[in-house]
Amino acid sequence: MTPAEIGYAGIAILLVLILLRIPIGLSLILVSFSGLWILVGESAAWGSLGLIPYSFAAHWQLSSVPMFVLMGFVCFHAGLTKGLFDAARLWLAKLPGGLAIAGVFGATGFAAVTGSSLACSAAMGRIAIPEMMKSRYDAALATGSVAAAGTIGALIPPSILLILYGIIAQVPVGALFLGGVGVGVLTAAAYVSVIMIRVILNPDLAPRAHEDAGWGERLRALADIWPVLLLMIGVFGGLFSGVFTPTEAGAVGASLSVIIAFVKRTLTWKRMWDSLYETLMVSASIFIIAIGANMLTRFIAFSGSGDALADLVSNLEANRYVLLLGITVVYLLLGMFLDPIGAMLLTLPILLPILKDTGYDLLWFGVLLAKYLEIGMITPPIGLNVFVLKGVVGDKIALSTIFKGVLWFLLADLFIVLAVIVFPEIITFLPSLLK
Amino acid sequence: MGLSRAATFVGAIVIVLMMVHVTADVVSKFLFSKPLPGTIALVSSYYMVVVTFLCLCVVEAKNGHIDVELVADHLPARIQRALTAVALVIALVVFSAFTWKTLMVANDKFAVGAFETEQRVKIITWPSYYIVPIGTALMVLMVAVKLLGRRFDLKHQTLAETYERANAVEVEEEREPKNK
Amino acid sequence: KDLTYAIGFPTGSTPVTTLEKVVSYAQETHGLNIKLYPLSLLDLRQTPQGISDHIVDMGWATYQYQPAEFANSNLAAAMNMMATANTPADVASYAMAGAVTEYISLHCPECTAEFAGQNQVYFGGHSTGVYLTQCTKPVVTKADFAGIKVRTAAPSWARWAENVGATSVTISANEAYDALSQGVVDCVFFAPTELVNFQLTDVVTDMTTGVPGGVFPGVGDINTNLDTWRGMTVEERAALIDTASHLVAEGTYAYVQASEDAMDVAREIGIGIHEAAPDLLEASAAFVEGDQATIVEEFVDKYGLDDAGEKAEVIGGLIAKWKELTADVESGEALQAIYWDEIYSKLDPETYALQ
Ligand code: NA
Ligand code: NA
Numbered sequence: 004m005t006p007a008e009i010g011y012a013g014i015a016i017l018l019v020l021i022l023l024r025i026p027i028g029l030s031l032i033l034v035s036f037s038g039l040w041i042l043v044g045e046s047a048a049w050g051s052l053g054l055i056p057y058s059f060a061a062h063w064q065l066s067s068v069p070m071f072v073l074m075g076f077v078c079f080h081a082g083l084t085k086g087l088f089d090a091a092r093l094w095l096a097k098l099p100g101g102l103a104i105a106g107v108f109g110a111t112g113f114a115a116v117t118g119s120s121l122a123c124s125a126a127m128g129r130i131a132i133p134e135m136m137k138s139r140y141d142a143a144l145a146t147g148s149v150a151a152a153g154t155i156g157a158l159i160p161p162s163i164l165l166i167l168y169g170i171i172a173q174v175p176v177g178a179l180f181l182g183g184v185g186v187g188v189l190t191a192a193a194y195v196s197v198i199m200i201r202v203i204l205n206p207d208l209a210p211r212a213h214e215d216a217g218w219g220e221r222l223r224a225l226a227d228i229w230p231v232l233l234l235m236i237g238v239f240g241g242l243f244s245g246v247f248t249p250t251e252a253g254a255v256g257a258s259l260s261v262i263i264a265f266v267k268r269t270l271t272w273k274r275m276w277d278s279l280y281e282t283l284m285v286s287a288s289i290f291i292i293a294i295g296a297n298m299l300t301r302f303i304a305f306s307g308s309g310d311a312l313a314d315l316v317s318n319l320e321a322n323r324y325v326l327l328l329g330i331t332v333v334y335l336l337l338g339m340f341l342d343p344i345g346a347m348l349l350t351l352p353i354l355l356p357i358l359k360d361t362g363y364d365l366l367w368f369g370v371l372l373a374k375y376l377e378i379g380m381i382t383p384p385i386g387l388n389v390f391v392l393k394g395v396v397g398d399k400i401a402l403s404t405i406f407k408g409v410l411w412f413l414l415a416d417l418f419i420v421l422a423v424i425v426f427p428e429i430i431t432f433l434p435s436l437l438k
Numbered sequence: 439m440g441l442s443r444a445a446t447f448v449g450a451i452v453i454v455l456m457m458v459h460v461t462a463d464v465v466s467k468f469l470f471s472k473p474l475p476g477t478i479a480l481v482s483s484y485y486m487v488v489v490t491f492l493c494l495c496v497v498e499a500k501n502g503h504i505d506v507e508l509v510a511d512h513l514p515a516r517i518q519r520a521l522t523a524v525a526l527v528i529a530l531v532v533f534s535a536f537t538w539k540t541l542m543v544a545n546d547k548f549a550v551g552a553f554e555t556e557q558r559v560k561i562i563t564w565p566s567y568y569i570v571p572i573g574t575a576l577m578v579l580m581v582a583v584k585l586l587g588r589r590f591d592l593k594h595q596t597l598a599e600t601y602e603r604a605n606a607v608e609v610e611e612e613r614e615p616k617n618k
Numbered sequence: 619k620d621l622t623y624a625i626g627f628p629t630g631s632t633p634v635t636t637l638e639k640v641v642s643y644a645q646e647t648h649g650l651n652i653k654l655y656p657l658s659l660l661d662l663r664q665t666p667q668g669i670s671d672h673i674v675d676m677g678w679a680t681y682q683y684q685p686a687e688f689a690n691s692n693l694a695a696a697m698n699m700m701a702t703a704n705t706p707a708d709v710a711s712y713a714m715a716g717a718v719t720e721y722i723s724l725h726c727p728e729c730t731a732e733f734a735g736q737n738q739v740y741f742g743g744h745s746t747g748v749y750l751t752q753c754t755k756p757v758v759t760k761a762d763f764a765g766i767k768v769r770t771a772a773p774s775w776a777r778w779a780e781n782v783g784a785t786s787v788t789i790s791a792n793e794a795y796d797a798l799s800q801g802v803v804d805c806v807f808f809a810p811t812e813l814v815n816f817q818l819t820d821v822v823t824d825m826t827t828g829v830p831g832g833v834f835p836g837v838g839d840i841n842t843n844l845d846t847w848r849g850m851t852v853e854e855r856a857a858l859i860d861t862a863s864h865l866v867a868e869g870t871y872a873y874v875q876a877s878e879d880a881m882d883v884a885r886e887i888g889i890g891i892h893e894a895a896p897d898l899l900e901a902s903a904a905f906v907e908g909d910q911a912t913i914v915e916e917f918v919d920k921y922g923l924d925d926a927g928e929k930a931e932v933i934g935g936l937i938a939k940w941k942e943l944t945a946d947v948e949s950g951e952a953l954q955a956i957y958w959d960e961i962y963s964k965l966d967p968e969t970y971a972l973q
Contacts, residue, residue: 024510024518025525026503033532043622043673050671052536053543057570058664060490063482063790069453069489070460177796245801247464248793254460261457279450283493288504290490301673304658340508356658385508394599437799437820471765471785478788550735552686553920556788557776560920564686 006042010306013038014353017299027345028288031295038302051301056294063250064170068118069286070253071161074234074260075117076278079126081264083234086227087112088130093224096212100202102138103148103209104195106131110152111191112228114159115235116260118166119285120380124153124388128395141208142400144201147408150388151194151416154377157343159187160239161253164343164376167293168369171351175366176249177242181433182370186419189429190374193415201411230263289344296348303352313357326361327424330354331375338379342387347376370430371423378416381409442496445576449493456485475559483554483566491573495580498529519590526590529581533574541571620653621846624669625678626662632811632876633678633744633869640865648857652676666841670737675846679738682772682836687736689921690728694718694933695836696913698745699774699906701937702831707748708874711833712944712953715745715870717936718835720961723970725932730971737844739971741862742961744869745835746809747877749775751826751894752818753805754798758826759895766804769794771834773916774909775807778830781905782898795821809834810880811873819887828894829902839865847971855967863962867954910934 004012013034020030032052040048059065078084091105091112098104110127117123127149135145157164160180169176202209216224238256241247247255264270303309316326337346358368380388383406393402423429463477497503510521544567552564583589623641627633634656644650660668666679666687681688682695694717701714719742722729733740751757757766764783770776776786784805789797791812797803799821806818807830813819840862847855884891894902910930917926943960947953 021506022509023524024505024507024521025528026505028503029525029529029532032536033528036532036535039673046672047674049539050668050673053539054664054667054671054673056491056536057487057540057543057567058661058667060487060570061482061566062486063478064793066456066460066481066486070457073453073457173792175793175796175799177800241464243800246468248789248797248800248802250793251460251464254457255464257457258461276450279453280446282453283446283449283489284497284500284502286489287491287493287497288502291494292504294490301659304655309658340506342504342506345504345506385506390599467767467785467787471767473785473787478790550686551922552684555685555773555920557770557786558773 006306007308007311009038009042010303010308010311013302013306014308027342027349028291028295031292031299031349035295035298035302039298039305042302042305047305051298055298055301059294059297060290062170064166064176065290067161067166067176067250067253068163068289069282070257071118071163071166072285073278073282074161074253074256075119075122076281077257077260077264077270077275078113078116078231078234079122080274080278081260081267081269083230083260083264083267083269084109084113084116084126085130086224086229087231088127088134090221090224090228092134093216093221096216098199099206099211100140100144100148100198100209101212102131102135102140103144103198103202106135106149107152107155107191107194107198110149111155111159111187112231114156114187115239116161116231116256117156118161118163120153120156120377121387121391123156124150125391125395127152128392132392132395135209136399138212139210141408142396143404143408144198144208145408146389146392146396146400146405147410147412148194148198150381150386150392150405150409151412152191153388153391154380154416155187155190155194157373157377158183158190158370160184161256162373163289164347164373165369166249167289167344168347168351168372171348172355172365172369174369178366178434178437179369180242180249181437182366182430183373184433185429186370186374186423189419189422190416193419194412197411197415230267233263234259292345292348296352299349300352309353309356312353313360316357317360324424331420334372334375335378335382338376339382340385341379342385343376343379346379347372364427364431366434367423367427367430371420374416374420374423378413378420381413441576442493442499442580445492445573446496449488449496452485452488452492456481456489459485473557476556476561479554479556479559479561479563483561483563484569487566487569488573491570492576494533494573495576498577498580498584522590523585526581526585530578530585533578533581537571537574537578540567540574544568544571620651621676622655622674623652623676623678623840624655624660624665624674626657626660626665626680627678628657631656631815632872636865636869636872640861640868643864644857644861648854648861650854650857650861652861666736666738666838669841669843672737672843672845674843676840676842679838679841680836681838681841682834684736685921688729688732689917689923690726690929691722691732691740692836692921693913693917693923693926693929694721694726694729695834696772696774696917697910697930697933697937698835699778699830699832699909700934701745701833701941702748703903703906705941707877709941709944709947710748710831711745711870711874711877712947713937713940714833714835715743715866716940716944716957716960717933718743718745719866719957720940721933721936723961724964725936726929733838733841734844734971738838738841739844739847740838741840741842741859741965742866742957743835743837743839744866744873745833746873747811747833747880749807749809749830749832749834751805751829752798752808752813752822753824753826754801754821755804756824756826756890756892757805758892758898760898760901763898767802769797769803769806771807774913775830775832777909777912778902778905779807782901791816794818798822809873810877810884813880813884814876819883819889822884822889824890824892825881825884826892826894826898828899831902831906839869844971852967855970859962859965859967859970860958863958864954867957868950871950871953 088109091108463474547564665677702710779786
């Protein structure tokens, strides 16, 4: 076998192991270790095992991941974002599908204080779904809109996906964050349009709300969004006015959320402990995969199969759109089955050399990648956001109903992907202002 | 298990430390133009290494390591249990090797007295290398306990389930006051 | 079988471009086959360890990241600000590479023992271009430095910054772009080449030459795994020594050229290039003079080198000697000839690092 063939064989075995439900991180470490042993020798295999895990983990920029995760969990458990939906509801109730639209607005606001889309759909699900059910909204529309709106959580900064991508692809995280804003806002706008169009065409989906809140009530509701506003101003104000770096922003955000929750008196010891515990779980399970993927990078590099693949792609002389179509299809397929972070960490070792060779803007691609992976959060059969909502609604609504409701938003997502490919400025405009 | 509880406790303290330490550094830089010495070295060499490795065993205890259920879920229960057993055996072998090698590395770092300098401060880093084999050894223990106890069931606790559970808890909490 | 070589820089960077040239030189002249692995295999921090674990046969070993393992070897690199004092920028780089390489391979048995202890052999190292101040506003006088925040990468630059009243902060090189663009720091101390490598051209508006000075020479350009070295024939070893002399000379020369090119780029895109004000230069010179004692003290206290004082004198002597030797160098070949005569011809392929 040539080294490149060993590389391909390694990837094939990796896929088999993963499909047999061997944990992704474990599969990655096993295949990379064995592959390096065969390709380079015993000492290289042991050497990598001794060197890479520590040096990957002992990483300053990576420290923002647990910190942003903690911030999201504290906001979630301490209910800091409750006011968001209420305010949006009072202001938007008159619109067709007003409660669903309020859910999208709420999710967009929550997105600014969490790095994960699961947190976003969980939080909005808990608050918005009961309201929509009370107003006799169509079950598919109610759950589908919130599951989809959750995906905005990892597009609008902070975003765990974008942080990991920035570190691996060596793209400034601050610039990626700004790039995510464009796609996040566009996604929110598209989802709002989907809701309005559907409800206008079929008013039965969402009966008009009868309650007509007075201006006083509306203004008072605005006052209840102060925790999120304060957090946003604190984190992004500080970040883009130069008080701290994107890495430090995570810790500052976590501290601020704890302080605000403490002042609001919604932070019990139990909730703080839950937030810490879940932060540890999330971080350890992500990082062990990242370590495995990092080892896989070395194995692929030694085998030369990544270069061979890159040569193949550039020899195809496929034009930009054909290559992107290929990448889009691959990620939509992967997204159907894989956890987004796993999918990203698995594919970047192979994909990045190809992207660099073919001269793509890595900033633009990183945000597009986040969008692809977020679409995977709501596609069947494994749609994590959908599962979270299923947890909220229990036995009252079938899983297939939620997936059915998501379908319309997936359609909108495909338009957004197309728009981002045809008009890269949607992503690159805001970061270019930094210069 | 007591050990994994202890690991969680240490991990939680380190998360808090990381948050407080980095925030204090930011505040001190902004208000007094005085960075706290050694922040980056401590965060990366100690806090991050603890967060990454120490709680692997806790994740394992909850079956929380990320995997792909797609194919396996449709197999007969007996085969699923067999696959879980295979996964545990692989984990036992890999994490034992991991522990042995990283212990050797830590011993080397101890022998030379590894340190880093940040700004003008010397930060001794060799102890941090021992965090890795401690974490992976706990993982080996957890896997061994599961194997010996023939715990091949898979009650997953993924992130999605974490949120579902949290939702359920909060809904109950909200109901409680009304019931009283 | 090819010798494998890892470097934590990407394809297209100054060091990798030089390496590609030297690899074909080694192939054509000596039939020595080296396969380069840029960036993806080992990063800059991992490479020394990767060589000792024999993940690769050789590599670009930034030993400055491992002060405990390479305490003696780091002393020479730590004295880099002496090289630039009252010296043209190009000569400073040529001289410092020569002085460090000569000191470690010929005058410091403790240094070669350190490398052997990490299962590898040292064959010299290049020097970067001279460090200067890259900012988002003009910082030209000593007063301008008061109260601003500067990203520094090594203790002596941190002391330099504090000495002129600035706050020195640690930020990883990858974050320099974010930090400058968002105003977390006002300035970074970098070699001119980093302006281009880290795309700081987008964010830097002003550069000040002459301060802080200093170069970065803390790299073994072609450190080789000890088992690999022992397994080579005498001819192969001789070929490797000759190749190393070309790499260190061409590498340093390329860095000097690339630094000048980077300054041209800066001028072209309209970055303001200022000369440091006389008061600043004066303060800087005084600092460098006084800092030598501090460096010795640091190496005694923190690195455990009891005889750092005597060793620093030897290094100081070598730096002075090399400034004269390289004062008129005009080409990479000329530099290689000097390095060969003074250093590499004295490395015996039958005995070097083999006892
Ligand atoms: Na977000
Ligand atoms: Na999916």
